[in-house]
Amino acid sequence: MSLEFSADAQKKIAALCERYTVSGTKQPVVMAALHLAQKEFGHLSDDALRLVASTLGLPYAHVYGVATFYTMYRREPAGTTTIRMCTNISCMLRDGYDVLAAFEKQLGIKKGESTSNKKFHLVEEECIAACANAPCAVVGTKYYLDITPDQVGKIIAELEREPHPESEVV
């Protein structure tokens, strides 16, 4: 099955190609193109990588290499709203692991998994640069700060009403 970028995505890619001043290659746009592909197709299947490769005139192997290096690109389908819960040092010192466990319990999944209704995806994240408000989580453009385990139910309910898919800024 071959995929196509939407007209909007094609326009964005074309505009970005003008912003990198290196002649003869569109390679610097690959990260943005992968973000766009993930937004449009939900995850980066082999076909999505082929589309990025052909759009930018790059070898498939190069695009595959980039897509598998960075943790925010996903090769498999996953829940729409990704909860990135930090457990790094500052969060750990203020019981971040208990909050992560509360998310797992509330969603009925383990970290790295998605809920069966494909609404949520839970990630144990490395430091998200909100350490002064540990424990903290980032969900798209929304930060949850100074979280206690008993607030997790409320957070999930809020995200049910107002999802923050990561594609909102792409």
Add this chain to the structure above:
Amino acid sequence: MPAPIGTKVVTSRFGNEEAKTLAGYEKTGGYQTLRKALAMRPEDVLNEVKASNLRGRGGAGFATGVKWGFVPKDATKVHLVCNADESEPGTCKDRELIYWDPHLLIEGMIISAHALKAVHNYIYIRGEMMREYAVLVKAVEEAYARGYLGKNVLGSGIEVHLTVHRGAGAYICGEETALLNSLEGRRGQPRLKPPFPAVKGLFGNPTIVNNVETLMNVPPIIDKGGAWFAGLGTGRSGGTRTLCVSGHVNKPGVYELPMDITFTQIINDVCGGVWKGRKVKAVIPGGVSMPPLAADELDVMCEFDALQTDERIKPVMVRPGQQFDLGGGRVLRTMAGSGGIVVLDEATDIPKATWRIMKFFAHESCGQCTPCREGTGWLEKVSRRVAEGNGKPEDVDLLASIAHGIAGNTICALGDAAAWPMLGFLTKFRADFEAAIKRRAA
């Protein structure tokens, strides 16, 4: 006299929602310094920055003006890249700085680009910072629309472009050569240095990579003068520092503080003391890559040179009786790093905290160099079994030996960043590791 507590150079617009917009920023004097800078010769801007004693706020503390001076004089194509990939655990200042004052960063970049004669410039922002990415993209659009960016900045004949490049999750991209590879659309793996980016960087052109806070200090320097800025600081370090305090204090936060403030003052006077009425056990002085300070080492200044040379800080050891050698017999005490101060109280399980730090580095090693790729994994495994009470008596020396084998043997500093805190925690809290191992024997 260094600046008193309360002096604000880069955080003056924190909490001011209106200042995030171009109109609000202009209302507080924004972009006036750009007009002044455009009337100056590039070398005069550079000289002001040199005179300011501004040092890089991303981690290394290198003199910004000196770095800019490394760009070859005959260079025809130069780039300025802002490193906004803040990911060092314990560090949360750049994200706040971008969120509250995006136009100060943009103004700083335009002035710096003028000094460097750099036309095509980039902000590399961390993939997870989606809110701040949106803030920056909007601010850059506003600046273009108003003529601060573009082919002819404010009619001066100077061309400056700025593009926001979003990462996708990789701590290593905060390392400047990995960042450049990522910006070129490659895997974010560091390059061998030399050549340094100032000579051969982005697309093979001379490139200056500066931290967010570093660049945000440039407009105030050009506005009030390098001598003013140098006078705010102490010794060879000009200005203030934006410090992020997290962990076991009553009032964690992002605070702009004087360069000569001590850790004791930060904890007690600024952050309301250690929580729950407890005492300090250890302090990570500048992100988890930096060796920790023990409770009796907190009267030192949180300043670049002091943290490397103050003799009240015990040197990091490979094992009792053998100092870690940074090269040429130089001892390693600690470094100011990224400004991420993490306070650990007396109840902290040090082996467990150390394991969490090693888990991070094992996860983030890019895999390019064997000592780091394998070594960080071994550090994680061995420190985990010690923390879980399954350690063996020889594990303390094993951890030191692995760390020593990584340090200095890799392309970039990520290997050192894992090895230094490992050795630092073993040096200062050896008894805690031994006790965790004895728990198993008992």
